[in-house]
Amino acid sequence: MMAILYTRLIHWKKQIISLLFWLLLPILATLAIVYGTSLIQQDSKIPVGIVTGDDSEIANALYESIRATQLIRVIDVTEAEARRLVESHELDSAFVIGEGYGQDVENGRRNRLITSYLSNLSFAYAPVSQMIISLVQQDTGHSKAAHTVINLSNHTTEQWTWDEIVAKTIEIQQEEDLLRTTFTFANTVGMENENTVSLWNTWGLWALFSILSTLLLFDWGVKEKRAEILPRFAFIRYTYQHYLLLNVCLYTLLFFIFDLIAVVVFHTFLSESISLSLIGAILAFRMLINMGAFIFTCLFQNVYLYYSTAFLLALITAVISGAIIPIDGVTNRFPWVALFNPVQPFLEMEFISPWHIVCFVIIAIWYVKGGKSNA
Secondary structure, three states: OHHHHHHHHHHHHHOHHHHHHHHHHHHHHHHHHHHHHHHHHHHOOEEEEEEEOOOOHHHHHHHHHHHOOOOEEEEEOOHHHHHHHHHOOOOOEEEEEOOOHHHHHHOOOOOOOEEEEEOOOOOOHHHHHHHHHHHHHHHHHHHHHHHHHHHHHOOOOOOOOHHHHHHHHHHHHHHOOOOOEEEEOOOOOOOOOOEEEEOOOHHHHHHHHHHHHHHHHOOHHHHOOOOOOHHHHHHOOOOHHHHHHHHHHHHHHHHHHHHHHHHHHHHHHOOOOOOHHHHHHHHHHHHHHHHHHHHHHOOOOOHHHHHHHHHHHHHHHHHHHOOOOOOHHHHHHOHHHHHHOOOHHHHOOOOOOHHHHHHHHHHHHHHHHHHHHHO
């Protein structure tokens, strides 16, 4: 074993740059995509001006609700600046929370609470205005409910104030909220309490790039099939099959070290949680793709054909995984398509999948057949 390790270390030393590149590719590529899409998301937010003419608690709550919306970028302006910036198309639109907004809502007024400014290029005005209207309707709905309860409680001994009733309705609304789905990019800070649909899954991206890097680093299995190398195994104590499997174990150990580095990096920079189940799932996934890559190398004699096919296989895996292109419609109609996705068991934190069994059986058959031929 030590002789094989020493021989492999000599190979790794001669190709240290390419080796480190492919080992670090899953980590670096995942970080680049997640951070890159986050920057695009920030730049693609709709600039909307908000004029706050009222300092009441209700008006401030409305302002914070608008500011918390993920699709718009709130810019605080005065009313004069709002008109000027909308006319110059620096703002898509602007909305004025007028003076006395809180008092109007409390008094039960429901019309002309918000003033808006738009131009002929305010393409996002309709959805943004509807969103703000829905928030205003929430406030007026709470107020109407409060007035109704107050009127009913006039005939009872227990009296509720307007503020108490509104606070209670908001509490009930938050507790009984049946569905709240926000489309966002993965690892968005401050979204822990909502049901989110992420455009990118950190570990899904990492898994796809890991498959590609593993396939390309396992090219040694093709290179060492050369005719001038094979006769040497007649003079050493290891069979060819034993030698290959020991090297697979060495590569698995090397890959797993960098997988653990990925866990630490993603926890530090992307706030991904660390758990024993995650590490166990990563180890199971690493063993799966290494066994798959080894079986794949057994099918080729030409290294260039192997490279081109490896890229094609990685692309097909990326498509059927659903990590890049959503395939929910296909899998819902044809559930058997999900069986060809080797990434899904890892994302569901499964330690053993049918792919593990298939790969293990193929390698066992290959090893037994090879041993008989050597004997």
